[in-house]
Amino acid sequence: MATLYGVGVGPGDPELVTLKALRLLEEVPVICAPRSREEGESLAGEVVASLLGEKLRSKELLLLYFPMTRDRKVLEEAWREAASQVVARLRRGKDVAFVTLGDPSFYSTFPYLRQAVLALAPETRVAVVPGVSSLSSCMALGGVWVQEDERLAVIPVTGDFSFDSWLNEFDCLVFLKGGRHWGRLREFLAARGFLAQARLVERCSTPEEKVRLAAEVEKAPYLSQVIVHRSRF
Structure with missing residues (x-):
């Protein structure tokens, strides 16, 4: 089973991304970024795009939809849907990096995705790369x-x-x-x-x-x- 990484890309300035995060983003074949609207952009994804430039073309970029709502049922459905897409890549042996603004351990979406992924694939390896909050x-x-x-x-x-x-x-x-x-x-x-x-x-x-x-x-x-x-x- 491949590895799911939670990668903090800092608060928005690409120059505040850590060297470890940059190296990992250059290495993984799949990068996932959250967005709050189904057709909207991803702020974390924009940071990644500015960092990787043309290198991003060689990767699969998944924009995962996480609605801005306090409705638990809606949120859980979104987490499961996102997790199913991630697990599909992991089961093909592809490491996946889920990028989040700030730090993955500090009020981010990553813990919910991690939990949903482990519910579908308990054998998944998970690692966290901290970022500037x-x-x-x-x-x-x-x-x-x-x-x-x-x-x-x-x-x-x-x-x-x-x-x-x-x-x-x-x-x-x-x-x-x-x-x-x-x-x-x-x-x-x-x-x-x-x-x-x-x-x-x-x-x-x-x-x-x-x-x-x-x-x-x-x-x-x-x-x-x-x-x-x-x-x-």
């Missing part, structure tokens, strides 16, 4: 750091805003995909006196990247991270 990239761009005994909280914004106590327990908080519920998150921070200490990082590690004072932002792109630091800002 969006968290690291956004903190670097925003000029934010944590040190000594400072405490860091990483919070995926899902619509559940039951984290009041965290604002006082942690020195730095990073809200992942904060643009998804920015209106509510902005009101939440303002009501608790933390909006002035927040920065919003948009489209980090892309040509459109920017850091803005959160208090000045009315609308934010989906791929935005919000950083609150109680003493740095």
Whole structure:
């Protein structure tokens, strides 16, 4: 049985892809990239295309559809469909690299695909190649750091805003995909006196990247991270 690799390609800037990830992408015959719309593009796939250039022509590129929904049945069906395509290649002896933005172990689609693949083919070998996470990239761009005994909280914004106590327990908080519920998150921070200490990082590690004072932002792109630091800002 061939090997399924979960490969992190960083937050979007091809220059932040690791040497190990690049070597592996050059070696494997099949590369899979996720997309959230059936006819849409893949951000991770675009990173791969810019890295490999003409070398990509010699490989099979699969764009796997993972819908943006919280409907568990819809998601599980998508995972099974994607896994069946991957397993078909693995059973032909072809190693497969599934690329994901950031790091495969850090809020990515890869764990779901891995589980679905192992359900169909338990003998599959699985390996993970870590990547630079969006968290690291956004903190670097925003000029934010944590040190000594400072405490860091990483919070995926899902619509559940039951984290009041965290604002006082942690020195730095990073809200992942904060643009998804920015209106509510902005009101939440303002009501608790933390909006002035927040920065919003948009489209980090892309040509459109920017850091803005959160208090000045009315609308934010989906791929935005919000950083609150109680003493740095």
